[in-house]
Amino acid sequence: MAKTRIPVWRLIQSDLEAEIRAGLIGPGDQLPSENDLAERFSVNRHTVRMALANLAMLGLVRARRGRGVFVEDRPPEYRITRDSKWSEIERQMNAGPSGRVVGTEERLATTAIAGHLGLAEGTPLVMVETVRGASPSLLIYGYHLFDGARFAGIGEAVARSGSFTQALAEYGVDAFYRASTWIDCRMPRPREAEALSIPLDAPVLVMMYVDSDGEGRPLLYGNAVIPSGSLIVRIDTL
Amino acid sequence: MAKTRIPVWRLIQSDLEAEIRAGLIGPGDQLPSENDLAERFSVNRHTVRMALANLAMLGLVRARRGRGVFVEDRPPEYRITRDSKWSEIERQMNAGPSGRVVGTEERLATTAIAGHLGLAEGTPLVMVETVRGASPSLLIYGYHLFDGARFAGIGEAVARSGSFTQALAEYGVDAFYRASTWIDCRMPRPREAEALSIPLDAPVLVMMYVDSDGEGRPLLYGNAVIPSGSLIVRIDTL
Incomplete structure (x- = not known):
């Protein structure tokens, strides 16, 4: 099959997305810090930020200034x-x-x-x-x-x-x-x-x-x- | 949002896939010829072939030598x-x-x-x-x-x-x-x-x-x- 290249931040996004959608990280829960995620996935913080920005675009998480990134409520x-x-x-x-x-x-x-x-x-x-x-x-x-x-x-x-x-x-x-x-x-x-x-x-x-x-x-x-x-x-x- | 570039053949694939999955082109039906599809989407035949090959990989269609491309049965x-x-x-x-x-x-x-x-x-x-x-x-x-x-x-x-x-x-x-x-x-x-x-x-x-x-x-x-x-x-x- 013809392959399209998947960027690394998308793999991190899909991993966090799976946990959020399953409820394993529930509404209101805080995600690990950018540093912790960077370490867990062995990538730099910029890559983690791309993944988090896309999760936010999907309405799954929201950043609260100075407090961290939190999981949003589930859709209707x-x-x-x-x-x-x-x-x-x-x-x-x-x-x-x-x-x-x-x-x-x-x-x-x-x-x-x-x-x-x-x-x-x-x-x-x-x-x-x-x-x-x-x-x-x-x-x-x-x-x-x-x-x-x-x-x-x-x-x-x-x-x-x-x-x-x-x-x-x-x-x-x-x-x-x-x-x-x-x-x-x-x-x-x-x-x-x-x-x-x-x-x-x-x-x-x-x-x-x-x-x-x-x-x-x-x-x-x-x-x-x-x-x-x-x-x-x-x-x-x- | 960060964009990933989508190849043209994938757009054609998604268009045909939508019709097949909806049943608008049903199991056993023949797809239009490569030439007709190339004309309909204003692309060359190579691009159409990439789309068809991927539909085949997904199990949605099958080529029958010398006869054309046909829609497969639906999944269970x-x-x-x-x-x-x-x-x-x-x-x-x-x-x-x-x-x-x-x-x-x-x-x-x-x-x-x-x-x-x-x-x-x-x-x-x-x-x-x-x-x-x-x-x-x-x-x-x-x-x-x-x-x-x-x-x-x-x-x-x-x-x-x-x-x-x-x-x-x-x-x-x-x-x-x-x-x-x-x-x-x-x-x-x-x-x-x-x-x-x-x-x-x-x-x-x-x-x-x-x-x-x-x-x-x-x-x-x-x-x-x-x-x-x-x-x-x-x-x-x-």
Whole structure:
């Protein structure tokens, strides 16, 4: 595989990041001093400072003048239940509908997506691409696919209200539920990184999901692209 | 933030990868030809070939001589339920207990981890670090934290049997259940990348979880580090 060179400060960053995200260094805890970290990783203080500056950019730590570097609170949780929807997150954060449509295009259903939507392979679909934000530090990029015949023009409806919940209501859908969710991660594509204001070398969590109506009939297949560390997905099973 | 330069082929890779992982180009589908892709991205064919070679290394596509490049099947799903445990994955893949202990150390419970385990902050914990594999293409790196007093020596028990399920049985725990799961992603730390045979610039999915006994008392707090694309986490809510 083609290699890209990884700077040493990034290796230190990933090591500290793993401990912070695992909670092994918890919110409010102080990191070891620059000197101690330099010794532990056998590097100079400049390298340690680069790693710490990047952890701060990711919102994981904050320097307090004259006192040291401390771990920040964890990001908000997004709980996966049958009622999971973005408008719930907006409500929790006291934000209004925030959807901005960045594109609408026609796609033909692949076998996989046709299966999710209960349609025949090759059925024309409408794909609505959005950027949504519940707060300045919580932006997500989204791809939403619908049966093109039943939901013709839904891109314009979302653009008007900023909300899929409100747009679906215009098509007679007054309730919908999360049926299944799949979670994966990858690097961002260029237009996602630009819209989310993240670097191209910071990973994103991808939540793929099918929402259904009250009778369990699939309505939409969506993909939410979430910058690493801005939201933690949570599932309770007991 | 310090920038690392991203090669053009990687941008093309991330663009195609997003479409493949979303199912917009589905398993079995043929990618556009090298010439068509070179035109679409305004680059030369060499750059397209670098992107395709890396998609192949990630297991997302395969070239068939003289026919073109085709999308591979999706990775196996890991369903989050109260019965989620690694031994279930091993059973599904007809593999035996595969846990290899790479380290055991003492840690003191941070507020966050003490909360997960129902212990007081500062309680001595034992952390067992493992590499487990259900197949050659499905390796995970793990951190497992236990109450150090109750589970003294559990690292050795895991090393003997290769299985947390069997090790817990030695401590009188004959059943345990997944209580909560949190999902996040990040870049791998150096020792994870080495153990999982992945490059340092390929992201990992991190599954943090609490397992409890039949009465709902927390037993362990674990972190599973999963190479991007080797397993898709699934949650059914309807």
